[in-house]
Amino acid sequence: MDIDTPLTLLGGLSPAAFMRRYWQRKPLLVRQAIPGFRAPISRQTLFELAARDEVESRLVAQDPKAGWRLQRGPFARRALPPLTRPNWTLLVQGVDLHHPASHALLQQFAFVPAARLDDLMISLATDGGGVGPHYDSYDVFLLQAHGRRRWRIGRQKDLTLVEGLPLKILKHFEVEHEWVLEPGDMLYLPPEWAHDGIAEGECQTYSIGFRVPARADLARDLLQRVADEAGELPERLYRDAGQPATATPGAIPEALQRFAAEAVAAALKDPHALDRALGESLTEPKPNVWFESGRAPRRLGAVVLDARTRMMYDARHIFVNGESWRAAGRDATLMRRLADARRLDAPAVRAASEDAQSLLALWCEAGWVHPEGATP
Incomplete structure (x- = not known):
């Protein structure tokens, strides 16, 4: 991605300008960020995802008498209220992990480091539905996919929550701006900007979240993680043969304090131990993510990462799904x-060394990588 080219997605700003002026600083409303946008996932498919055990889903409803209610999925379709009933919201998390077109949508936001990407919710x-005025501890792009939603936002200093509710709803919400978003419109919000979105008729909103x-x-x-790795160090017992008798037991x-300090120093003796631990931590799959074993073809051609695979790198390592490998030279460049991308x-795969090709084949068998065109 050319980070200096203006994007319609960002209202004519280049990714470099957006990150410099808005990211973690102030909100940005973009009308028709994706002109003519149509939701890539149908309502029925969304209901089917909400019924699956491995997909996180929630149902939020507000009743004039009962107040706010929160239920956690999975939900059979018959367990959801009818679409004609107002004031309820179905939230489906991690849709990008289960729906290819939704996963492809996230690639438009690849100007932000993958280490920060969380998921697409x-x-x-239905009409009047929402989750109440609240704030999030992450950056989020709110893309209107279907119907209309009214957003009210404000810089919130008073973060007091209403007590006794199943949701974190602000007690004293202070509104500074208000807009109605239609399909293709998008609102970026930095962390801790209070917001309240209310559906005007049935609507769908896509939340691209960055942890x-x-x-x-x-x-x-x-x-x-460093402590776990330290378990591989040679065992050494504390010895105090010179310990004198003490009147202050x-x-x-x-000597024991020095021994403890030396033990920690030994665990961190590798100057890259923390870097390695960080990469493994950032690429660790979420608890509800699992992979289906595959089979590597005899001769590898083009390959693609599975939508659920998290892959990153630093100057010395390649990290995939919580594991790390040392990499250098041409293989590091390819990885x-x-x-x-x-x-x-x-051609790139064929240019890889035999060891790198073997590693790609191993990842194919684990289901982390697939031959391009193959159905995961």
């Missing part, structure tokens, strides 16, 4: 191209 709502790692959570995960010996043409 689809919200189907924002929390420092404490990330630290815990990386330290656990509750005091931790300084990085696969991570960026999510496909390699046949």
